[in-house]
Amino acid sequence: MKLDKKELVLLYTNLVRARKGDETVVKGIQEGKVVSFYHSGQGSEAVGVGVCTFLKPDDYLYPHHRGHGLAYVLSKGASLKAFLAEHYGRATGMAGGVAGFHGVDTEHGIFGGGGTIGSQFPVSVGWALAAKKNGRGQVAVCCFGDGSSNRGTMHEAMNMAAVWKLPIVWVCENNLYAQFMPIKDAYPREDIADIAAGYNMPGVVVDGQDVIAVHEAVQAAVERARRGEGPSLIECKTYRYRMHSEGAPDIAHFEPRPQAEIEAWKKRDPIKLFQKKLLDEGILSPADIEQIDRQVQAEVEEAEKFALESPRPDPAILPKLLYAD
Amino acid sequence: MRQLPFVLAINEALREEMQRDDKVFIIGEDVQAGTFRATTGLVQMFGPDRVMDTPLSETAVAGAAIGAAMAGWRPVADFMFADFMWCCADEVFLKAAKWHFIHGGKVNLPVVLFANIGGGARVGPEHSQCPESIVMHTPGLKLVIPSTPYDAKGLMKTAIRDNNPVVYFYHKRLLGLVGDVPEEEYTIPFGVADIKKPGKDVTVVATSYMVQHALKVANELEGKVSIEVVDPRTLEPLDIDTIVASVKKTGRVVLVDEDTKRCSVTAEIGMQIMEKAFDSLDAPIQRVGAANMPIAGGYMEQYVLPQPKDIVTAIETVTGKKLT
Numbered sequence: 001m002k003l004d005k006k007e008l009v010l011l012y013t014n015l016v017r018a019r020k021g022d023e024t025v026v027k028g029i030q031e032g033k034v035v036s037f038y039h040s041g042q043g044s045e046a047v048g049v050g051v052c053t054f055l056k057p058d059d060y061l062y063p064h065h066r067g068h069g070l071a072y073v074l075s076k077g078a079s080l081k082a083f084l085a086e087h088y089g090r091a092t093g094m095a096g097g098v099a100g101f102h103g104v105d106t107e108h109g110i111f112g113g114g115g116t117i118g119s120q121f122p123v124s125v126g127w128a129l130a131a132k133k134n135g136r137g138q139v140a141v142c143c144f145g146d147g148s149s150n151r152g153t154m155h156e157a158m159n160m161a162a163v164w165k166l167p168i169v170w171v172c173e174n175n176l177y178a179q180f181m182p183i184k185d186a187y188p189r190e191d192i193a194d195i196a197a198g199y200n201m202p203g204v205v206v207d208g209q210d211v212i213a214v215h216e217a218v219q220a221a222v223e224r225a226r227r228g229e230g231p232s233l234i235e236c237k238t239y240r241y242r243m244h245s246e247g248a249p250d251i252a253h254f255e256p257r258p259q260a261e262i263e264a265w266k267k268r269d270p271i272k273l274f275q276k277k278l279l280d281e282g283i284l285s286p287a288d289i290e291q292i293d294r295q296v297q298a299e300v301e302e303a304e305k306f307a308l309e310s311p312r313p314d315p316a317i318l319p320k321l322l323y324a325d
Numbered sequence: 326m327r328q329l330p331f332v333l334a335i336n337e338a339l340r341e342e343m344q345r346d347d348k349v350f351i352i353g354e355d356v357q358a359g360t361f362r363a364t365t366g367l368v369q370m371f372g373p374d375r376v377m378d379t380p381l382s383e384t385a386v387a388g389a390a391i392g393a394a395m396a397g398w399r400p401v402a403d404f405m406f407a408d409f410m411w412c413c414a415d416e417v418f419l420k421a422a423k424w425h426f427i428h429g430g431k432v433n434l435p436v437v438l439f440a441n442i443g444g445g446a447r448v449g450p451e452h453s454q455c456p457e458s459i460v461m462h463t464p465g466l467k468l469v470i471p472s473t474p475y476d477a478k479g480l481m482k483t484a485i486r487d488n489n490p491v492v493y494f495y496h497k498r499l500l501g502l503v504g505d506v507p508e509e510e511y512t513i514p515f516g517v518a519d520i521k522k523p524g525k526d527v528t529v530v531a532t533s534y535m536v537q538h539a540l541k542v543a544n545e546l547e548g549k550v551s552i553e554v555v556d557p558r559t560l561e562p563l564d565i566d567t568i569v570a571s572v573k574k575t576g577r578v579v580l581v582d583e584d585t586k587r588c589s590v591t592a593e594i595g596m597q598i599m600e601k602a603f604d605s606l607d608a609p610i611q612r613v614g615a616a617n618m619p620i621a622g623g624y625m626e627q628y629v630l631p632q633p634k635d636i637v638t639a640i641e642t643v644t645g646k647k648l649t
Contacts, residue, residue: 060396096429104428111395112428119415122384126392133350133374133398153415156385163380321426322464324433324488 003215007054008283009292011211014053015271016296018045018071021080024300025070025087029246033308035089036100041067043241046270047173048072050214050236051141055222058136060109060127062120064143064173066240068101069113072143078105080303090310097313098321109138117178118151120144125157128166128231139167139225141218147178149192158231162199165230169221172235173208179244182252193235201231208236209270212277239265329506331499334474335363337506338481339401343371346399349485350375352390353403353439354383360405361441361500383409387416387438391490394436395424399485407440407494408451421490422465435488437481438466443496443534443583444615444630449622453630455583455615457532458590460492461560467491467515468560472536474504476558479513487515496534496583516562520571524553527640528571530594531556531581535613535631539581542636549648550640560590568594569602576607577643581636586614611639 003011022042028034041048041064048071052061061076063069068087074080078094086093087101094103095112102113111127114120124142131138148154149172161168172192176183183192196203202221206213214236221232241262243250250257278284284292329337336359343349350371351364357378359365368376379386383404390402404410410417421434444453460468469484469491471477477495484491521536522543529552531539536556543552555571557563572578578598580591591612598610613631621629641648 093429095427095431098429099427102428104431106431111392111432112424114415114419114424116415116419119388119420122388122413122416123392123395123420124388125385126389126394127396128392129389130393130396130398133393134396153384153388156380156382157388160380160382160385160389318426321430323467324425324430324435 005283008278011049011053011215012274012278012284013292013296014049014075015045015211015274016292017074017080017299018049018067019271020296020300021070021074021083022067024084024304026242026246028087034087036087037245038087039066039068039245040240040242041071043265043269044173044175044208044238045071046211046214046274047171047208047236047238049075050211051143051171051218052076054215054219055141056138057108059138060111060131060140062124062142063103063110063113064145065113065117066145066173066175069103073103073105073110076110077108078103078110080299081306084303084307085310088307089312090307091313092306092310117145118148118153120148121151121153121157124168125161125166128161128168129164131167137226139169139222141169141171143171143173145178146172146174146176146183146187146192147181149195150178150186158199161231162201165228167225167228168231169218169225170231170233171218172233173238174235175238175240177240177244177252180251180253191235193233196233199231201233203233203235205235205237208238209268209273211270211274241266326505327508328503329474331474331477331495331502331504332362334478334506335481335495336365336367338478339364340367340370342482342485343367343375348397348399349401350377350398351401351403352377352379353386354379354381354405356403361497364403383412384416387413390436391416391421391434394434395432399435401437401439401485404438404440406452407442407456408454410438410440418463422463425489426465433488434490436490437484438490438492440494441497442494443498444620444626445498445534447623447626450619453620453626455494455533457494457560457582458584458588461590461593465490466561469493469515469558470533470560471495471558472499472533472556474502474506476513476519478506479511480558482512483515486512494533498534499537502537513558515559516564518555518557518564518567520553520567521556522552522554524551524575526551526575527577527579527643528553528555528568528575529579529581529636529640530568532560532590533583535581535583538633538636542633542640546637546640546648550644550646552640563594565597565601569598572598572602573605576605578606578610579613579636579639579643580610581613581631583615583631585617586612587617589614608643608645611642613639
């Protein structure tokens with residue numbers, strides 16, 4: 001499906017929202033406003049935006065944890081206000097301020113997140129199973145990183161989903177590092193997508209800096225899943241600009257990540273690449289770009305104001321949260 | 326009243342709840358055949374989409390059940406042996422237990438985590454554990470641990486209807502125990518202990534198969550000492566009030582559980598009795614449990630697991646009388 005102008009502008013706007021939102025949290029942690037930690041997603045926004053912008057509201061999503069899912073959940077329809085409020089520990093946050101960094105938005109198929117890398121695979125099988133049982137053509141999208149692919153949970157989940165032809169799309173955000181561990185020292189092949197062959201499903205490698213390439217690959221996999229033809233794996237080659245988490249050393253094993261590598265990836269910035277494409281094709285003018293920038297800046301400032309003005313959660317709610325009625 | 330074996334009482338509860346609610350389904354390894362016969366015959370009634378045989382993948386089974394529960398279904402995940410739940414510890418202890426709470430109450434996890442516990446089959450440390458202490462220790466998990474066919478059925482029905490993750494442990498030595506199970510519909514609320522035998526001299530709080538050991542001892546000692554056997558039936562929530570009321574009556578307590586004695590549920594219950602009924606105690610609390618070592622297999626098992634004679638010794642200690 002070829003995207004029309006409105007859809008292209010939506011993709012671009014979501015990229016800018018993800019970047020500016022991420023910059024806000026990084027600044028917030030430096031200023032002591034963020035209550036827990038932050039794993040910036042700057043540099044890899046095209047993955048989350050390309051994967052999620054055109055999913056349906058009732059499709060299920062396990063976002064990648066980088067940026068605590070910002071590029072994913074914003075594009076899926078979640079509120080930037082609630083996202084920031086959670087990171088600022090406020091009662092209006094996505095998890096009521098109880099999680100500190102996990103996002104929940106059940107209206108948009110987002111049931112939260114865990115702390116253990118690789119635990120996204122098994123629960124996503126459950127969402128895909130529910131999608132199949134519901135019979136409404138929903139899909140589940142499970143996003144993970146190169147590090148997660150080292151977990152045994154991936155095998156159990158991909159195997160079960162493939163055997164049962166569940167409507168699920170596995171999206172790997174391969175940014176080359178699992179904290180300090182380079183993927184080349186943790187996985188014996190070049191492409192994680194090769195794993196798909198073992199589960200009898202398509203495995204595709206795409207340029208994770210190209211939001212259109214990500215979108216097209218995911219849409220094809222989503223349509224396949226909706227048709228009942230089972231899971232697919234899409235590997236998006238991407239990068240993170242910043243250290244693993246704010247305040248952590250920016251290293252590979254125990255030495256600094258190569259500066260040349262960082263610079264080379266920054267030349268392929270997903271927002272600049274897409275901006276150039278839209279300008280070259282006459283979809284957007286420089287004035288349009290500025291306008292989107294201003295509009296997103298205003299949205300981010302309003303969201304941050306909302307978060308900072310929101311109250312902290314009442315500790316009296318904690319015992320009541322232990323069990324559902 | 327109608328008599329049913331323990332395992333068929335569970336089977337009947339599953340069948341009735343699956344008939345009552347289309348959202349209930351069973352998922353696990355070989356549940357269509359039913360390794361312990363708890364799920365046997367259900368696939369013929371409800372079909373393979375509701376009695377789902379899975380690949381040998383405990384982690385994916387747990388994830389599938391927990392994920393489906395979040396999305397509005399009511400799965401019963403069968404792990405065969407409770408020991409096998411350690412393969413999916415993340416899903417049980419980090420996901421099922423915590424995700425309602427940590428996500429601000431915005432997601433529910435109505436899932437039953439169903440597993441066989443206990444020794445007696447002499448099959449060694451990875452098929453015989455009673456890991457109730459670790460479950461009871463974990464906030465967010467309810468824990469059901471029945472000792473009779475009647476309780477097994479009524480508590481399973483309640484577990485399936487609960488909107489929270491419920492760990493349901495059933496003991497392999499109880500599978501064939503026959504007892505009263507009415508044909509009429511009933512459920513048993515969580516957090517209500519049952520006095521299995523009234524008495525006045527010593528309170529014996531016991532769980533699961535140990536209730537049967539305790540009743541055997543109580544009957545053998547009848548005439549020498551009057552023993553009240555209290556079965557909490559659920560450890561979370563725990564009906565400490567019924568236990569304390571019994572202690573206030575008898576003044577002497579023996580706590581019996583098959584889990585490893587160190588940090589066991591009896592340590593917790595004992596401390597709660599100390600906090601709530603210290604002045605009523607006429608003797609220090611005695612605990613009976615498995616020795617602090619892995620459960621040995623073969624003929625060595627009996628030297629690790631608690632035996633009826635250990636309960637007798639404990640009763641002799643709290644009463645200060647030689648009873649045998």
